[in-house]
Structure formats: structure tokens, C-alpha cells
Amino acid sequence: MKVLVVGGGGREHALAWKLSQSERIQQVYVAPGNGGTARDKHLLNVPITDISALRQWVIDNRIELTVVGPEAPLAAGIVDDFRAHGLRIFGPTRAAAQLESSKAFSKSFMQRHRIPTAQFETFTDAALAHAYVDLKGAPIVVKADGLAAGKGVVVAMSLQEAHEAIDFMLLDNTLGVAHNAGGARVVIEEFLQGEEASFIVLCDGKNVVALATSQDHKRLQDGDQGPNTGGMGAYSPAPVVTAEVHARAMREVILPTIRGMEKDGIEYTGFLYAGLMIDPQGQLKTLEFNCRMGDPETQPIMMRLKTDLVEVMLAATSGGLHQVELEWDRRVAMGVVLAAAGYPMNPRKGDAISGLPADQSDAMVFHAGTAEQATQTMTSGGRVLCVTVLADSVRQAQQKAYEVTQAIHFDGMQYRRDIGFRAIKQSA
Numbered sequence: 001m002k003v004l005v006v007g008g009g010g011r012e013h014a015l016a017w018k019l020s021q022s023e024r025i026q027q028v029y030v031a032p033g034n035g036g037t038a039r040d041k042h043l044l045n046v047p048i049t050d051i052s053a054l055r056q057w058v059i060d061n062r063i064e065l066t067v068v069g070p071e072a073p074l075a076a077g078i079v080d081d082f083r084a085h086g087l088r089i090f091g092p093t094r095a096a097a098q099l100e101s102s103k104a105f106s107k108s109f110m111q112r113h114r115i116p117t118a119q120f121e122t123f124t125d126a127a128l129a130h131a132y133v134d135l136k137g138a139p140i141v142v143k144a145d146g147l148a149a150g151k152g153v154v155v156a157m158s159l160q161e162a163h164e165a166i167d168f169m170l171l172d173n174t175l176g177v178a179h180n181a182g183g184a185r186v187v188i189e190e191f192l193q194g195e196e197a198s199f200i201v202l203c204d205g206k207n208v209v210a211l212a213t214s215q216d217h218k219r220l221q222d223g224d225q226g227p228n229t230g231g232m233g234a235y236s237p238a239p240v241v242t243a244e245v246h247a248r249a250m251r252e253v254i255l256p257t258i259r260g261m262e263k264d265g266i267e268y269t270g271f272l273y274a275g276l277m278i279d280p281q282g283q284l285k286t287l288e289f290n291c292r293m294g295d296p297e298t299q300p301i302m303m304r305l306k307t308d309l310v311e312v313m314l315a316a317t318s319g320g321l322h323q324v325e326l327e328w329d330r331r332v333a334m335g336v337v338l339a340a341a342g343y344p345m346n347p348r349k350g351d352a353i354s355g356l357p358a359d360q361s362d363a364m365v366f367h368a369g370t371a372e373q374a375t376q377t378m379t380s381g382g383r384v385l386c387v388t389v390l391a392d393s394v395r396q397a398q399q400k401a402y403e404v405t406q407a408i409h410f411d412g413m414q415y416r417r418d419i420g421f422r423a424i425k426q427s428a
Contacts, residue, residue: 001310004029004046004058006078007069008037010337010368010386011295014302015069015309016043017364022310029063035377036367036385040359051078058087065313066090068270071147074291075101079270088317092270092291096261099272099289102180103143103152103187106289113260115253117286118277120189126170129186133162136190143288144169145185153218153228153288155191162188194279195422196287197238198297199249202312203258205267207321209312210250212304212328213241214297215422220344222418229344230383233419235334235394236300239426245282249274253286269316273297299366299388300333331362334397335388336405336419340369340379341412347382348412355407362390363404379410394423 001024005016013036020028020042030037031054033045048054051073058066066082068074068091077094091097098105110117118141123129133140133156142165144152152169156162170184179185196218200211214236220226241249253274261268273290293301302309306327315324340347347369356365356377366388369381387404391397398420405415 001025001064002027002029002062003310004031004063004066005069006031006054006066006073008032008034009070009295010366010383011293011298012069013037013366013368014299014388015067015293016040017366018302018305018309019067019313022308024308024310031057034367035370035372035380036365038372039367039377051076051081054078055082055085055087058082059085064088065310065317067313069292071097071100071290071292074270075147090270090313090317092268092272093266095266096268096270097291099257099261100291101147103145103288104180104185107187107189109260109264110286113256113263115256115260115286116284118189118192120187122185122187124170124183124185126166129166129170129188130163132188133159133166136188138162139191141189141191142166142169143187143189145187146179155228192277192285192287194277195240197241197276197278198234198294199241199254199274199276200293200297200301201254201272202316202321203268203270203272204316204319204321205269206319208250208254208258209321209324209326210246210254211326212236212301213238213246214294214301215240216294216297217416217419220414220416222416227344229339231294231296231337232339232416233334233336233386234294234297234300235332235397235420235423236297236304237332239423240278242282245278245284248282248284249276252284257289295368296335296337296383296386299335299364299386303333303364303388303390304329304331329390331390331392332394332397333388333390334394334401334420335366335386336401336415337383338385338387338405338408338413338415339383340381340410341414343382343414349378349380351379351410351412353377353379353384353408353410355409357404357407363400364388365404365408384410384413394420394427398424
């Protein structure tokens with residue numbers, strides 16, 4: 001089989017790497033890919049991002065399966081386009097992808113279908129938003145309505161932070177939010193206490209299969225300090241997702257979402273990611289939905305997956321997920337993100353990367369913001385690399401990930417030194 005992965009980040013590198021291990025694979029292509037997928041002898045980059053051009057390339061090259069990584073092409077309707085031409089593609093339609101592309105749509109959907117989430121209000125008028133924040137006080141959460149590459153959420157611990165976030169999102173758009181129809185909107189919601197977890201499933205329209213649990217680290221600096229980012233590291237499994245919490249997440253969030261979409265006349269296919277906040281009593285609320293796998297959660301999850309991903313994708317695109325049982329490596333996987341100078345607001349590009357190790361079965365460096373220039377790998381985005389390892393415990397995985405990290409260098413490199421700290425604290 002010839003398979004295409006759409007996207008150019010760390011998530012797509014990990015998906016393509018896993019797909020290429022299948023015995024059914026003749027070639028895995030990545031469009032547009034990055035410096036890491038260019039270096040991998042099992043992968044080939046395709047420098048196309050336009051949906052119609054990509055669709056024609058898929059037809060011309062007889063690609064039998066397309067897997068979509070990032071949110072932007074999903075929101076732009078790549079699945080609708082490919083399916084209209086009889087092509088096999090895994091991902092949600094444009095209508096289904098509104099669960100991620102519009103926070104306002106997502107929150108009203110959850111309210112309508114009684115899916116537990118934080119109390120909220122939606123605003124287009126900055127003055128009304130400011131007045132609401134003054135009324136409610138801090139801490140409070142301000143979210144941009146459109147896609148913002150994981151950076152459109154500000155957890156404001158002070159009123160000043162909340163007011164600045166409203167101005168950023170509604171007036172200045174310094175976050176580069178892709179506004180939806182009707183212009184700039186913000187969702188302002190109550191601040192929730194607890195521990196976050198990423199709960200990701202596969203869906204074929206009817207059947208749902210849960211992936212291994214994981215936990216992301218959103219803040220830039222150690223101890224969950226600094227601004228929110230697209231994610232600075234992740235590990236799998238997440239101890240906070242007990243068997244009881246897992247059952248509750250399926251019963252209270254995932255299945256009502258799939259059924260709710262169906263009731264609204266929208267079939268949901270693809271990955272569905274629920275960001276959950278779990279309180280000490282095991283009660284949970286939905287922070288957000290993503291209509292694709294998380295990044296960097298994908299990297300540790302793919303390291304642990306033992307089942308042939310091509311077989312899983314074929315089942316998922318033919319309504320056969322009820323026949324799939326996923327097998328997982330019992331070890332812990334951990335990924336540490338190495339980010340560029342200036343990330344998340346103004347990442348610097350063009351720094352040379354040195355010390356990249358050879359791929360190993362239990363230690364991979366997945367590329368995100370990299371590009372090949374002659375024989376040199378250079379930084380080309382905010383999150384540059386994700387050092388991902390397997391080990392027998394969270395503590396050992398942490399030690400191993402940072403050992404690999406020590407050998408890698410680029411000017412201005414920044415990373416957290418405490419990925420996995422919650423799980424280590426729980427196991428102590």
C-alpha cells in the first residue's frame with residue numbers, strides 16, 4: 001500500500017513513522033513533512049499543501065489511504081473533498097471539525113447535549129467581555145473562538161491578564177487566530193481546579209476505540225509556570241485516568257459527543273480528543289475538543305502502540321472498528337519538547353541543530369519545526385523536536401529522555417526539566 005500523511009509537525013512524523021512499520025506498506029508519503037521526515041529513509045516528503053492539488057496528486061499516484069494530522073486542513077474540508085472523489089481518508093468532515101475550529105460551537109454543543117463542561121459566555125464585543133471579567137473576577141479562562149495552533153487559550157490568574165487576553169483576541173489578534181464566520185469571538189469560562197488528561201479515541205461513525213491515556217504539559221516553564229503553549233511534553237499512560245475515570249469519560253463525554261453529533265445530522269469519523277479536567281473525587285469536565293490527535297501526546301502514544309496502525313486505519317475507514325483491539329507496550333513513554341528561542345509568541349527560525357542521535361526502538365527524536373538545508377537540519381518553527389523514549393517507570397523514562405536531550409543543541413533551545421512530575425509525585 002501507498003499511504004499519505006497530511007501535515008508537517010511532530011504528530012505527523014510520529015504517525016508516518018508508525019505507519020511505515022506495517023508489512024502492508026510500500027511507501028509512506030508526508031505532505032509537506034519536515035526535516036525529520038526528510039531524513040527518514042522510510043518516508044518521502046511531498047511539497048504540497050493546497051487541498052485540490054494534493055487530492056489530484058493522490059489520484060495520480062494511486063494513494064490508497066490518507067491520514068490527516070493537523071486541524072487546519074480538516075477545518076478547510078479536506079475530508080469532504082477527498083471523499084467526494086471516492087478517496088479513502090481518515091478524519092472528520094468540515095462540519096464535524098467545528099468541535100475544534102469553533103470554541104463557541106463546541107461549548108453550545110456540550111451545553112445542548114449535557115456533556116459536563118465549565119460555565120461560559122461568548123462575546124464579540126470587547127467592552128462587554130471586559131465587563132463580564134470584572135464581574136466574575138480571576139482566575140478565569142479566555143479562549144479565542146478560531147484555530148490558534150494550541151495557543152488560543154489564556155488561563156488568566158489576574159484580572160490584568162484576562163483583560164490583555166481579550167484585547168489580544170478581539171482587537172489586536174497578536175495570536176494569529178483564524179477567525180470564523182462573523183469575525184473575532186471569545187469564549188470566557190470559569191476556571192476549573194484539578195488535573196488535566198488527554199483522552200483520545202478513534203471513531204468510524206458508529207464505533208469508538210480508545211487510545212492509551214496521556215497527559216500533556218501546556219505551560220512553557222517548570223512547575224506549570226509561564227504562558228500556555230501548544231504543549232511542552234507528554235507521557236503515557238496517565239495515572240490520573242483510573243479505570244473508573246476511563247469508564248466515566250466514555251460514558252459522560254465521548255459517547256454522548258458521537259451520539260450528539262449524529263442527532264445534529266453530523267456523522268463523526270476520525271480522531272476525537274477530549275481534554276479533561278479531573279478533580280480529586282474523580283468527577284470530570286470537558287475543557288475542549290480537538291478533532292485530531294494531540295501534539296505532543298501522539299509521540300508517546302505511537303511509541304507504545306504495538307498494533308499495526310495501517311490495519312487500524314483501514315478498519316476505521318470502513319466501519320470496522322468494532323473488530324479492532326489495540327495492544328500496548330506495558331512500558332511508560334515520555335516525550336520532551338525542545339522549543340525555539342522566543343517560543344510561544346515570537347519563535348526564532350534558522351538555528352542549526354546538532355547532536356541528533358540515531359533512531360532506536362526505545363528512543364526516537366520526532367521532528368516538528370525543522371527543515372533540511374543542504375546537509376544541515378535547521379529550526380523552522382516554535383516547537384522544534386520531541387525527544388521520546390520508552391522505559392519501565394515514569395522516573396526512568398524522565399531520566400532517559402533528559403539524557404538524550406543533553407546531546408542535542410541549537411542556539412536558544414528551551415525545554416521543561418520536569419515533564420512527568422505529577423505521575424512521579426503520585427508514584428512516590
